[in-house]
Amino acid sequence: MIRRLLSILHARNLEFLRDRGTLLFTTVLPLMLVIGMGLVFGGPERPLFKVGVVTAHIDKQAHEFLRERYVEFVAEPDEPTGLHKLTHQQIDLLLDLKAPVRYWVNTDSPKGYIVEKLLLAAQPGAQREVVAGKAMRYIDWLFPGILGMNMMFSCLFGVGYVVVRYRKSGFLKRLHATPLTAFEFLSAQVLSRLGLILFVTAILYVGISTIIGFHNAGNILVLLVVAILSALSMVALGLTIAARFSSEELVGGLLNVLTWPMMLLSGIWFSLEGSPRWVQWIAHAFPLTHALDAARAVMLDGAGLRAIAPHLLYLAATALAFLAFGAWSFRWRID
Amino acid sequence: MTEPILEVRDLVKQYASTSAVAGVSFSVPEGVCFGLLGPNGAGKTTTIEIMEGILPPTSGEVRYRGEPLGTRFREEAGILFQKTALQDFLTVRQSIALFRGLYARGLDVEEVIRLCALEKLAERDNRKLSGGQQQRLLLAIALVNDPAVLFLDEPTTGLDPQARRSFWELVASIKARRKTIILTTHYMEEAELLCDEIAIMDRGRIVSMGPPRQLLQQHFAEVMLELPRQDFPAAARALPLNLIEGAERVEISTDDIEGTLRLLLQAQVPLTHLRIRPANLEDLFLELTGAELRP
Numbered sequence: 001m002i003r004r005l006l007s008i009l010h011a012r013n014l015e016f017l018r019d020r021g022t023l024l025f026t027t028v029l030p031l032m033l034v035i036g037m038g039l040v041f042g043g044p045e046r047p048l049f050k051v052g053v054v055t056a057h058i059d060k061q062a063h064e065f066l067r068e069r070y071v072e073f074v075a076e077p078d079e080p081t082g083l084h085k086l087t088h089q090q091i092d093l094l095l096d097l098k099a100p101v102r103y104w105v106n107t108d109s110p111k112g113y114i115v116e117k118l119l120l121a122a123q124p125g126a127q128r129e130v131v132a133g134k135a136m137r138y139i140d141w142l143f144p145g146i147l148g149m150n151m152m153f154s155c156l157f158g159v160g161y162v163v164v165r166y167r168k169s170g171f172l173k174r175l176h177a178t179p180l181t182a183f184e185f186l187s188a189q190v191l192s193r194l195g196l197i198l199f200v201t202a203i204l205y206v207g208i209s210t211i212i213g214f215h216n217a218g219n220i221l222v223l224l225v226v227a228i229l230s231a232l233s234m235v236a237l238g239l240t241i242a243a244r245f246s247s248e249e250l251v252g253g254l255l256n257v258l259t260w261p262m263m264l265l266s267g268i269w270f271s272l273e274g275s276p277r278w279v280q281w282i283a284h285a286f287p288l289t290h291a292l293d294a295a296r297a298v299m300l301d302g303a304g305l306r307a308i309a310p311h312l313l314y315l316a317a318t319a320l321a322f323l324a325f326g327a328w329s330f331r332w333r334i335d
Numbered sequence: 336m337t338e339p340i341l342e343v344r345d346l347v348k349q350y351a352s353t354s355a356v357a358g359v360s361f362s363v364p365e366g367v368c369f370g371l372l373g374p375n376g377a378g379k380t381t382t383i384e385i386m387e388g389i390l391p392p393t394s395g396e397v398r399y400r401g402e403p404l405g406t407r408f409r410e411e412a413g414i415l416f417q418k419t420a421l422q423d424f425l426t427v428r429q430s431i432a433l434f435r436g437l438y439a440r441g442l443d444v445e446e447v448i449r450l451c452a453l454e455k456l457a458e459r460d461n462r463k464l465s466g467g468q469q470q471r472l473l474l475a476i477a478l479v480n481d482p483a484v485l486f487l488d489e490p491t492t493g494l495d496p497q498a499r500r501s502f503w504e505l506v507a508s509i510k511a512r513r514k515t516i517i518l519t520t521h522y523m524e525e526a527e528l529l530c531d532e533i534a535i536m537d538r539g540r541i542v543s544m545g546p547p548r549q550l551l552q553q554h555f556a557e558v559m560l561e562l563p564r565q566d567f568p569a570a571a572r573a574l575p576l577n578l579i580e581g582a583e584r585v586e587i588s589t590d591d592i593e594g595t596l597r598l599l600l601q602a603q604v605p606l607t608h609l610r611i612r613p614a615n616l617e618d619l620f621l622e623l624t625g626a627e628l629r630p
Contacts, residue, residue: 007436011422011429018424169420174476177387177414178437179406333389 004180008188012162016196049115052076052091054098063097065122071115086112087131093119101126108132139212144295145268147204148230151197152262152288155234156241156255159193163242164251167334176332183327190235190323197231198224218298222305226298229315230291236322237287243326246334262288290314338401340365340484340515341386346395348381348539355381356392357539363532365483368506368516370530372523372616374624378539379519380417383488386517387414399484410438413482415473417489421461428457431475438480451475451505467498474505484515491525503528523616533616537624547616554619560587560595561610571602579621588614 048070058073060066066073074091076082082094086104092111094104101123105112107130119126166172175185208214216223241254265279266288283289294311297303305312339362348356356378363369371379384390386397388404399408421430431453432444442450448457451471456464461472470490477485487506491499499522506529510516520526526533527547534544543550567585572578576595579586589595592611599606 003439004437007433010436011425011433014429015422015424166422170416170418171420171422173389174414174416174419174421175437176389177409177412177416178434179409179439180437 001181001184004178005184005188005191008175008180008185009192012188012192013195016192049093049111049118050074050091051115051119052082052085052094054079054082054094054096063123065095065119068118068122071118083131095119095126102129103127104129104131106131140214140300141296142269143208143212143214144292144299146208147201147227148266148288148292148295149263149268150204151201151227151231151291152234152259154197154200155193155231156238156259157252158196159189159235159238160242160251160255161248163189163239164246164248167246167331168248170333173333181327182330182332183323186236186239186323186326186330189239190232193235194228194231197235198227201227201231214299216299217302219302219304222303222308223295223298225305225312226291226294226308226315229312229319230287230295232319233287233291233315233322236319236326239326240322240329243329244331246331262286265289267292287315287318339363340400341517342398342401343382343386344396344398346382346385346397347393348378348385348390349393354539356385358395359536359539359541360395361534361541361544363484363515363517365515366513367531368510368518368529370526370533371517371519371536372521372526372533372620373519373536374521377536377624379536380488382536383486383517383519387412387486389414410440410480411483413477413480413485415470415477415485415487415490417492419473421472421476423462425461426458427453427461427464427472427475430461430472431479434476435479441480442478444479447475447478450478450508452501465498467494467501470494470498470502471505474502478509482514484517485509487516487518489519489521491520491522499525523620527616535620535624542624543619550619551614551616554614558589558592559612559614559618560589560592561585561612562587562604562606563608566605566608568602568604571599571604574598574602579618581621586618588618 050072052074053066054076056075056077058066058075076085076091076094079094079096082091083104085091086094086106089106089109089112092106092109092115096102103116103119103126105116105128116128163172166175172185209216237258238255241258242251245251245254261282265283266286267283268288290311294303294308294315297308297311341363343359343361346356346359347354359378359382371382373379381390385392388397388408397404399405399412402408422433425433428444428448431447435441435444435447448454451474453468453471453475456468456472461469464472474487474490477487490506491502494502503525506516506518510529516529518526518529530547532544532546533550534541535550536542543554545553562585564580564583564585576598577588579588587595596606
């Protein structure tokens with residue numbers, strides 16, 4: 001069994017690596033995503049620190065501190081708005097210049113610690129108040145979503161079209177005349193795509209996290225487990241769709257029917273908290289939702305395997321269920 | 336008597352409104368080349384695909400060495416389909432190695448390459464082969480497991496005469512290794528050259544079966560007389576002759592050449608372009624299945 005599986009896996013990998021068009025598309029698209037993220041969220045001229053000032057308008061002449069270099073001062077309309085941003089470290093310090101001068105600093109923020117020193121050098125008697133809260137930029141929250149979305153498209157469309165092409169050309173029929181079983185064939189396709197997806201996701205992870213300065217709060221191996229199970233579940237889902245049909249148009253349509261709701265409802269772009277309960281039920285049926293919830297828990301909150309176990313179990317169970325259903329309903333030839 | 340390697344029993348394949356195979360039974364002894372002949376749509380490919388275990392029959396069964404088709408059959412059968420695409424971007428050697436990896440036992444990849452004269456093409460992309468080279472590669476793939484039984488479904492259709500002859504030589508060399516071969520073809524020359532036994536199918540049924548020479552003796556007199564159609568006047572059609580009319584030629588089957596020639600001379604048929612030859616499988620095929628074009 002292993003020998004047959006490895007033969008198919010090896011041949012599929014060779015085919016993929018030599019198909020320059022697909023290879024280029026599969027690797028260049030994520031790189032373009034990285035460059036796009038860099039253009040949107042990167043840039044060399046960014047100030048080192050960001051200080052919120054409770055005022056309607058920043059007047060650099062109002063205080064010596066406001067003329068500090070490498071500090072960006074942003075006007076905050078009121079104290080609660082500024083404090084909310086400070087809690088999520090969207091600003092490093094909040095300053096109210098009205099006498100007596102007061103400032104708030106986030107004790108969890110390293111940048112807040114340094115910018116506080118700068119402030120006290122310019123205004124030694126300022127009254128100190130503290131808040132606490134971890135940094136949560138939108139891009140940090142979005143980052144797992146981008147990885148998951150790329151993974152979803154690669155998993156579903158990557159294997160779906162390949163299997164339909166094999167069936168249409170008669171290659172599957174030829175394989176059927178050998179001792180190869182449907183389960184072995186499908187497992188080889190899953191493993192081949194899994195290797196590719198992990199490779200591309202690793203490139204994306206390193207590229208984007210370098211550009212946006214993301215720090216993974218969790219264990220990278222736990223994240224790898226999440227990535228493997230997520231990819232397995234979604235590749236197996238793609239194979240289930242492609243298990244019987246021999247029309248690229250039909251399979252393309254079915255894959256679109258799956259990917260669009262997943263893209264909108266799995267929480268790639270925004271959280272579904274507060275959305276109607278039925279929307280959340282649908283969302284929680286999608287493997288991508290569990291993949292993203294688990295990835296965010298690890299990357300943003302440092303969650304371990306135990307904390308994300310329900311998500312991992314769901315992903316593993318769906319991977320097995322999809323693969324078993326795919327093998328059961330698999331057709332080697334056009335009926 | 337030794338047990339047949341393959342037995343086909345009361346095979347029926349029914350599609351919605353048509354009966355592709357309508358009750359076919361035969362057995363194939365080990366080591367022979369068995370030909371399934373018939374016009375397009377006769378049910379040859381359906382029969383061979385059921386025998387290969389690719390297509391389920393509506394009823395009836397196929398037994399390999401006395402057992403229903405199963406894992407042993409898949410390990411020991413080699414198959415060349417009428418149409419097969421291979422995985423893209425693989426060389427000839429890699430394509431053969433891929434299939435070799437699917438069997439527990441078989442020949443060495445290099446040996447198969449040598450056997451099918453593919454040495455000079457081993458590193459070529461399998462999509463860049465000519466029709467004849469492609470068929471040699473597909474035959475090599477069918478041989479990777481050193482099969483006991485080899486199925487060849489119209490293997491030389493579409494090949495030029497040189498490629499076809501080269502393929503026949505290859506099959507003859509495999510036959511010399513005492514392999515059982517099941518061949519479907521509508522090239523009578525191919526069947527005559529390679530087959531020890533034939534079954535002629537028409538409209539889903541076997542209409543005649545046996546060794547080619549025996550069938551020819553059963554169905555034909557000794558010789559065939561051939562005349563161009565334009566040399567054969569309408570009046571001569573009334574002569575008491577066994578005529579087979581083709582598009583270009585009129586053929587007369589007879590065991591009395593002198594008597595037939597006398598009749599033709601009396602009817603003033605010009606004999607300048609007359610050819611005399613022994614009856615062949617094509618004559619038998621046309622006799623049994625008719626000369627009219629099939630839809």
